[in-house]
Amino acid sequence: MVSALGLDLGRKRIGIAGxxxxxxxxxxxxxxxxxxxxRDVAQLQELCQERQVEILVVGLPYTMEGEIGSQARQVQKLASRIGESLSLPIDYVDERLTSYQAEEILRQNxxxxxxxxxxxxxxxATIILQQWLDQRRSH
Structure with missing residues (x-):
C-alpha cells in the first residue's frame, strides 16, 4: 500500500492527516x-520523511454546483507548489462539506x-484522506 498524507489547505492553517x-x-x-x-514546506518535508510519504491527498473545495471556483484554483496553485517543492504527486478529493462534517464530529464529542x-x-484532513483511501479500496 501507499503512504499518503491528507491535507486540508487553508489560508491560515493546514490540517494534516496520515x-x-x-x-x-x-x-x-x-x-x-x-x-x-x-517554513510551511520545511515542516511538511519533515513529516513526509518521517512517514515515508509517497503522495499528497489534497481536499479541493468545489462549488456546490460541482465546479472549480476561485477558492479551488487557489488551493490547486498552492498544492502544486507544495508538491513540486516536496517532489511528490498530488491527488485531489472533493472536500465539499468536510469542514461541516468535522464540526459535527467535534460537537458529538x-x-x-x-x-x-x-x-x-x-x-x-482526516475525512479527506479517509475518502481517498475508501475510493482506492473500492476500485
Whole structure:
C-alpha cells in the first residue's frame, strides 16, 4: 500500500492527516499554523520523511454546483507548489462539506468547533484522506 498524507489547505492553517501502513485508516496528525511558504514546506518535508510519504491527498473545495471556483484554483496553485517543492504527486478529493462534517464530529464529542479551528482542520484532513483511501479500496 501507499503512504499518503491528507491535507486540508487553508489560508491560515493546514490540517494534516496520515494513514496506517495498510492504507485502511486515516488519522489526524497535526495542524500547521501557516507562516511563510518556505517554513510551511520545511515542516511538511519533515513529516513526509518521517512517514515515508509517497503522495499528497489534497481536499479541493468545489462549488456546490460541482465546479472549480476561485477558492479551488487557489488551493490547486498552492498544492502544486507544495508538491513540486516536496517532489511528490498530488491527488485531489472533493472536500465539499468536510469542514461541516468535522464540526459535527467535534460537537458529538462535546468539543467547540468555534474555539478549536485547528482541530476542525485536522479532522477535515482526516475525512479527506479517509475518502481517498475508501475510493482506492473500492476500485
Amino acid at each position: 494513514c496506517d501502513r495498510l492504507g485502511l485508516l486515516a488519522t489526524g496528525l497535526t495542524t500547521l499554523h501557516r507562516q511563510t511558504f518556505v 462535546r468539543r467547540s468547533p468555534r474555539r478549536d479551528k485547528a482541530l476542525v482542520d485536522q479532522v477535515a
